Amino acid sequence: MLTLTYLRERRESVISALAKRGLDATESVDRVLALDVERRVIQKELDDTLAESNTLSRQIGGLMREGKREEAEAVKTATSGLKTRSGELKEKMSALENEVHDLLSHLPNTPNDLVVAGNSDKDNELIESWGELPDLGNHKKPHWDIAKEKDLIDFDLGAKVTGAGFPFYKGKGAKLQRGLIRMFLDKADEAGYTEYIPPLMINEDSGFGTGQLPDKEGQMYHMKVDDLYMIPTAEVPLTNIYRNTLLNASDLPIKLCGYTPCFRREAGSYGKDVRGLNRLHQFDKVEIVQIQHPDKSAETLESMVDHVKGLLEELELPYRVLRLCAGDMGFTAAITYDFEVWSAAQEMWLEVSSVSGFETFQANRLKCRFKDAEGKNQLVHTLNGSALALPRIVAALLENHQDADGVKIPQALVPYLGFDRI
């Protein structure tokens, strides 16, 4: 959520930054600013009314102590008008505050200066490519065929027990999942991230904190009986650890990681996008999160991007890095680098990681601040990235490393599996 102060001071630049997303925010922004002016007028009046009322109350207290009951009663009657007045003003205040909050919480983050304008993935910038696209010759099976032949993943069984998009992993397929998770966690650990095993359900406040609510309400599974949401990513519980906290500058950076299953309703998806492992309702992911000093957030983003590159290179998967254009970024992001790996049989790029900087957007929702060098409280910057999401990695591993009679496991992964071929 953008801060009111920022909006007040930088009206033009907020509007032009949001225009890069293809959003004309002029009306909302001006409405917020107008309501804010109104709010301050009301607040002044309310504060004055309450101040007067407090003064009279103290007088009554004094008179009561001195036993001057009648005088006290007289002052009491004088306060009744103030009371109704402050009641009205309070109501107006909270109505104004609610409307401002509502408008603000529906405005997406302003894109970073590095981010280009654009409406769709066509406008994303290719930043870097790594690895050679494999020539599979006549062994070119899509991963769902390999998974079936080798009995690694059972989609039908998942559909029977739960529904489409909830596969079972079996035998070497299950071991592959476990091995990848361990490898990713070990790498995060080596890079200084503290591992957490977070809750898989979160409450409404947490959903708001990282920006899933109210914007992406329909994307999460909602347990209505207990009013809890299944996490769509470990980002939510991990980042919300620091909701409503005041940190010291020396606490920064805070580096967290965690493996969790992730749950997404993916309403409206269809066709080849959801074939096999391409898009699931439940999938496994290792997430890295950093809470950082604003001055260091750019270099931190770089380091997180480098971390993900390292993982993909160890897995010997050709990838490319895209800097998303403003219109393709998520609601909360100021800047996002997407990683895509080549799926050699499907002959398409699959998104396997998204590394984002949120600047103060989440921090403002979370109320996560730190005491800066001057002792003033300042919002932190939050960043996160997938390192990595499993299903599409598995898809690419199976497809890219296949040969005549199976799949070769990349060297770096062998110690985690105990076998080098599937």
Added chain:
RNA sequence: GGAGGUGUGGCAGAGUGGUCGAAUGCACCGGUCUUGAAAACCGACGUACCGCAAGGUACCGGGGGUUCGAAUCCCUCCACCUCCGCCA
């Protein structure tokens, strides 16, 4: 799930209707003293909003209520503790 209890500033802990945003101790920060440190002493020491400022307002788990006035009384929700029940 049932019964009872607790929830105050970074921590500990007073305060049970009226100058209480809140005693006191510890911690932290600044200073005096010291070659340096410790001790001792002095001072500062929550957050948010409004205001150029002086200052004002709100906040004692969250929300609501009673009252001229609430940390203090009432309702409700949440968290934690104890006992009972159930259970991986």
